[in-house]
Amino acid sequence: MDRRDFLKVSAMAAATTAATRMAYGQEAGALDEQVADRAADTVEWNKAPCRFCGVGCTLQVGVDNGRVVAVSGDRKAEVNQGTACVKGYHAGSILYGADRLQQPLKREGDDFVEITWNEAIGIIADRIEEDPEKFAFYGSGQWTIPEGYAVQKFMRGGVRSNHLDPNARLCMASAVTGFLAVYGVDEPAGTYTDLDECDVLINWGNNPAEMHPVLFSRVVDRRAKGEEVEIIDMGLRRSRTTDHSQHFIRFNPHTDIAIALGIAHLLIENDTYDKDFVENHCNFRGNTDPLTLQGEEISFEKFKEEIQKYTPEHVEELSGVDADTIRMLGDRFGDPDLRITSLWCMGMNQHTRGTAVNSLVHGIHLLSGHFGRPGDSPTSLTGQPSACGTVREVGTLAHALPGGRVIANEEERGHIEEHWNVPEGRIPSEPGYHTVKMWENFCTPEDEGGDVNTIWVQVTNPGQSMPNLNNLFYPARELEEKFLIVSDVYPTATTKYADLVLPSAMWVEKNGVYGNSERRTQQWFKMVEPPGDAREDLWQVLAVARELYDRGFETMRDADGEFLFRIEDDDGNEVPVHNYNRFDEVNVDRALYEEYRPLTHYKQKNVAPYDVLVEKRGLRWPVVETEDGVWEETEFRFAEFDDPFVDEGAEFQFYHSPTGDDRALIWFHPQEPPAEEPDDDYPFWLSTGRVLEHWHTGTMTMRIPQLRRAMPQAYVEVHRKDARRLKISDGETVKLETRRGSMELPVWINGRGRVPEGTLFVPFFDERMMINDLTLSDHDPHSKQPDYKKCAARLQKIGRREGEG
Amino acid sequence: MPISGLVVTLSDDEQQSTEAMAALEADDRITVGDRQKNRLPIVAETGSIDEGHRLVRDELPDIEGVVFVDVVTVKFEKGRC
């Protein structure tokens, strides 16, 4: 058998095993053909979570001769059950783009010059020493948990600056404030198991068929097994999710709030709300003036009164969705025999009223009692692989601390100070700047109050992903006193404007731990070496911390004068991991993760021990050890039948209730207009988002030739009638303009998303066509998350130019 | 020359799924495995990674009777990953 035949036989064995499992729900036999085949191959396989989205598929990564040569879905993974999506199975290629950054670079005029790591570390230490309180760190949910934890400690405990915020602010901050407002604690009660159990799946402005493909295929696969699942797709435009849905509900932008209010109205009007659940487990809440996340107590009667006017007919007027469809939704929620899961992501989060719509969707699940049984769940998804693990759990947000604590709470700051063995008062009591404010300050001259002078960016690309770049990113380039440090793996729209560029290791070039959208923590080991002189983001932070310590920067010491990041070997001897040639001597990830882990117990977010995760394809927290030493995960939080922290006999217990009485809150928020609407000058709605082939700003996926060729550039989706009216043809370059900027890009009539008349859609993956020059920075008052999904725009024909076909 | 192991989910409609099987068997690039209820394991061997990608993304889902295509494994040529 030649190598080619061998590969074919092995691929067929893997596919047959997967087909058998999908058809019969179990393994065909005891023999693991895939593993047996692998043993005969020279390729060494290991598990790692996918580098891309928040679904958190586990992949098997094949390494031969120091290079990733193959990727398979991991058959032992519950999340993806042996499969992967088009991005996942090309994940190996992201390591091998021709232009990987391999050497630290310093800006000199318009050029970059290569410098040593020692010089680079020294420059960062100089900037911090000079002005620690004007130093900010900007990261993302692409940080691993140990990386995020190290930056958290470095900033709050070492630099003493709370200006630490992530790209996740632009991605799921409204989901966080929604969970906090309703349950008093962040992150979903349910898990992906709800998708296997629900009768009805409602996508609220969400396109999982393209954005979370493996998860969506879990639902569609159920139909192929003969199960019935009704999929309702609500959105501003059709998508691939619509193709698999029984109902497509197109609503007017910003009126998802009205739809949720309409459903609540019908539950009360038809007397189909769950009286027992509401009476035993819920309180009602209304807004205060000024708005607060706590709101004020209102009675059920008051709630009824507020909801009264949102009749199906009134909601039809507001949303454009016909009254019968609103009634259909009301009937679904009013049917106690159905299991209903709501799923959402950017549509509800990137919203100037994101907290309100998040709270309302939780509210209709609570009001109808569609909560806490398998398949009955309001569930938000994340776009980044560790938005939950690193941002929400570790607390790398401007106002947060690890384990669900907040900076504003003195007692909670005290927990962390004690844990880090630093003096009381070490952590500044004022929350730092959220993303928009951080970059606004960076773009404002110091003498005009712009009090952020240095930003260190890791694992993200704000020069492309921030909204309204003309206000929030480019102005800093003109300001002498501002200094931008960027750690990344490839040149990006952000490195282009950096003063210092640090080459980073990525994915399986380093150890890591990620936390996905269903509270699942997953660990992996380094498999290949990073190229050239690229180094781990974690090492970069530890090296700067050590440089500051060596220079006598007082707050890089703990209360006993020891280095804040003292890493020890098994005998308790310090290992100087800040020397790069000693970094691999101990597992620094393990040390930091284990330091972080006890902090997760405070709000019952107990993550599993590192060594337990090594053996698993992730575990969903809270993870507790049983009497016989088994570490058990939790699928359904707050429900007695599964959550170990619910009291016996309580049935449901919202043990972090904002009202302190174990009850969740059902909020009333009125429908209100968006920040900007089409008018005579800017007559179109403009929405932005992603495509299947590319992930986030495309810095990785645009370097995978097959994905780049499949979707080579951005475009604007235009409805056929609008195109006809403007005399625009398919592929023609047009000018797209908003009040904040303009750009030229090709038209795709109807496009993949088939936008409705009067609406335009542009994906944001293409750095040559920066749609975020045009988007809004207006944001939700609580979450501070901007609205990328709707603003007013105009489209102009510019005609063909020379050279265009 | 990438080799991909795929699982094709066939329609519940017996006639459609039979026609889909016939279309897959007629395709030189595809080796069809043993059907497990409505799941069909196949191996696709394509001339280029682009072609493999098109096959999985567009061509297979476009066949009447094919409901879904899951990718189980993909083997790259050494040095092309």
Ligand code: SF4
């Ligand atoms: S669904 Fe997300 S996590 Fe899974 S393989 Fe695709 S990109 Fe990776």
